[in-house]
Amino acid sequence: MIELTQLSGKTFWINPHMIEYIEKTPDTTLAMLGGKRHVVLESVEEVIARIVEYRRRIGAFKNEE
Numbered sequence: 001m002i003e004l005t006q007l008s009g010k011t012f013w014i015n016p017h018m019i020e021y022i023e024k025t026p027d028t029t030l031a032m033l034g035g036k037r038h039v040v041l042e043s044v045e046e047v048i049a050r051i052v053e054y055r056r057r058i059g060a061f062k063n064e065e
Contacts, residue, residue, distance in 0.1 A: 002050040004030075005041040014038065016051040 001013040007027070014030070022044050023029040030038045030047070040047065 002047075002054050004038070004047070004050075007039055007041060016054055019051075022047060
């Protein structure tokens with residue numbers, strides 16, 4: 001799970017494997033596989049960095065090298 005911040009300032013955690021795509025409209029919006037959308041304070045680059053770090057922690061890249 002990665003930690004993100006709603007526009008209200010509330011912190012929440014999300015499973016990055018459930019993210020279908022990320023938009024910058026200009027707010028960062030995560031479109032989930034189930035159809036739900038989350039608008040977050042973090043930039044697209046920060047969300048991607050957190051996803052990469054999460055995948056490193058769980059060893060996801062070992063199967064992709």
